[in-house]
Amino acid sequence: xxxxxxxxxxxxxxxxxxxxxxxxxxxxxxxxxxxxxxxxxxxxxxxxxxxxxxxxxxxxxxxxxxxxxxxxxxxxxxxxxxxxxxxxxxxxxxxxxxxxxxxxxxxxxxxxxxxxxxxxxxxxxxxxxxxxxxxxxxxxxxxxxxxxxxxxxxxxxxxxxxxxxxxxxxxxxxx
Amino acid sequence: xxxxxxxxxxxxxxxxxxxxxxxxxxxxxxxxxxxxxxxxxxxxxxxxxxxxxxxxxxxxxxxxxxxxxxxxxxxxxxxxxxxxxxxxxxxxxxxxxxxxxxxxxxxxxxxxxxxx
Amino acid sequence: xxxxxxxxxxxxxxxxxxxxxxxxxxxxxxxxxxxxxxxxxxxxxxxxxxxxxxxxxxxxxxxxxxxxxxxxxxxxxxxxxxxxxxxxxxxxxxxxxxxxxxxxxxxxxxxxxxxxxxxxxxxxxxxxxxxxxxxxxxxxxxxxxxxxxxxxxxxxxxxx
Numbered sequence: 001x002x003x004x005x006x007x008x009x010x011x012x013x014x015x016x017x018x019x020x021x022x023x024x025x026x027x028x029x030x031x032x033x034x035x036x037x038x039x040x041x042x043x044x045x046x047x048x049x050x051x052x053x054x055x056x057x058x059x060x061x062x063x064x065x066x067x068x069x070x071x072x073x074x075x076x077x078x079x080x081x082x083x084x085x086x087x088x089x090x091x092x093x094x095x096x097x098x099x100x101x102x103x104x105x106x107x108x109x110x111x112x113x114x115x116x117x118x119x120x121x122x123x124x125x126x127x128x129x130x131x132x133x134x135x136x137x138x139x140x141x142x143x144x145x146x147x148x149x150x151x152x153x154x155x156x157x158x159x160x161x162x163x164x165x166x167x168x169x170x171x172x173x174x175x
Numbered sequence: 176x177x178x179x180x181x182x183x184x185x186x187x188x189x190x191x192x193x194x195x196x197x198x199x200x201x202x203x204x205x206x207x208x209x210x211x212x213x214x215x216x217x218x219x220x221x222x223x224x225x226x227x228x229x230x231x232x233x234x235x236x237x238x239x240x241x242x243x244x245x246x247x248x249x250x251x252x253x254x255x256x257x258x259x260x261x262x263x264x265x266x267x268x269x270x271x272x273x274x275x276x277x278x279x280x281x282x283x284x285x286x287x288x289x290x291x
Numbered sequence: 292x293x294x295x296x297x298x299x300x301x302x303x304x305x306x307x308x309x310x311x312x313x314x315x316x317x318x319x320x321x322x323x324x325x326x327x328x329x330x331x332x333x334x335x336x337x338x339x340x341x342x343x344x345x346x347x348x349x350x351x352x353x354x355x356x357x358x359x360x361x362x363x364x365x366x367x368x369x370x371x372x373x374x375x376x377x378x379x380x381x382x383x384x385x386x387x388x389x390x391x392x393x394x395x396x397x398x399x400x401x402x403x404x405x406x407x408x409x410x411x412x413x414x415x416x417x418x419x420x421x422x423x424x425x426x427x428x429x430x431x432x433x434x435x436x437x438x439x440x441x442x443x444x445x446x447x448x449x450x451x
Contacts, residue, residue: 228327230326230327233397254329254331255331257331258331258334258335258416261335261420262419262420262423265420265423265424265427266423268427269426269427269430272427272430
């Protein structure tokens with residue numbers, strides 16, 4: 001499937017709409033569900049942008065994250081009735097200023113879309129000939145950049161240990 | 176350029192949720208949205224017009240593949256970052272459950288008013 | 292025990308679909324260096340299959356198939372196995388050196404240590420995320436006289 005700019009912009013607009021709804025909605029359930037729609041549109045975008053590996057991961061991660069968040073919401077707290085007040089308006093104004101500046105001076109920061117300079121990636125793209133591994137992404141993750149993957153495995157291990165420690169029963173002082 | 180502006184809009188939406196909202200679930204949703212925006216920015220920066228996925232199949236000659244494939248480096252970074260996001264969401268959900276057990280609410284204002 | 296979890300229709304469909312999800316996850320892990328996939332995708336898919344069982348059948352059924360203690364051990368084993376593969380590279384000079392024979396392109400046993408690393412990463416991600424979600428599902432808030440309390444659900448069932 002070929003990608004053209006209008007299709008990309010429409011999908012990204014839908015995703016931005018999902019993000020805005022999930023932040024502004026009063027009901028926590030609808031907030032979490034619209035976050036899920038944004039994530040599923042993101043996986044379609046990954047597929048169109050030439051990253052099928054990441055599209056698979058994103059679909060399944062999104063579903064599992066949705067289940068975790070929906071099971072966290074309790075019956076007593078279905079709605080978010082707090083108001084942001086003056087603080088929120090001030091934050092919005094500052095962000096609007098940032099966005100306005102980026103709109104006019106962004107061209108100097110980033111290269112035009114679709115014309116990247118591939119420097120390190122060109123070396124990794126030779127992996128089919130070098131390692132006999134046709135999937136260049138897996139070869140990059142597990143061979144050329146093994147250090148990064150080791151560090152990320154450590155982060156996941158730490159996060160899971162954090163979950164176990166936070167939700168343990170034995171050895172808590174206040175019980 | 177409009178693509179990057181939309182990504183920036185998404186990023187600021189999530190950041191607004193983190194800064195200005197008082198509900199813990201909303202803050203977790205905001206963190207997730209910031210993660211989406213940054214992942215998408217990485218992939219957009221590596222995309223090449225009419226590029227193909229960086230996975231060689233048997234009917235593609237290798238020279239054409241090296242010339243046409245998109246950058247695999249941002250994809251490798253994003254692949255691990257997504258899974259880390261999931262573990263982080265589980266961690267934040269555990270924190271939210273602990274706070275709810277202690278104070279009976281998800282609202283940061285009420286938690287601040289109650290004495291810990 | 293029988294009326295736990297969701298309705299009979301959901302249970303039947305979950306029973307049919309679960310082996311195929313496991314098969315899909317395993318094929319994603321094993322063919323990760325040839326087709327789209329790899330340890331991260333396959334591990335998350337395997338976790339998704341176990342979450343389906345958790346939702347359809349309840350906790351006790353899943354913990355009989357895969358106890359949390361064994362999943363914790365598998366998590367650590369995956370991380371240590373990946374580190375061991377990295378350290379094996381020192382036999383030929385450097386960290387993460389790919390020392391196994393490369394084989395032929397598009398064959399399953401090719402690309403040296405990448406397939407072993409994929410299996411280890413898949414094991415680590417699948418069991419680690421399963422542990423996180425299992426611990427989260429065991430956390431249940433109950434109402435007592437003093438207010439809201441937190442208790443591990445297995446213990447409450449034994450008490451009753």
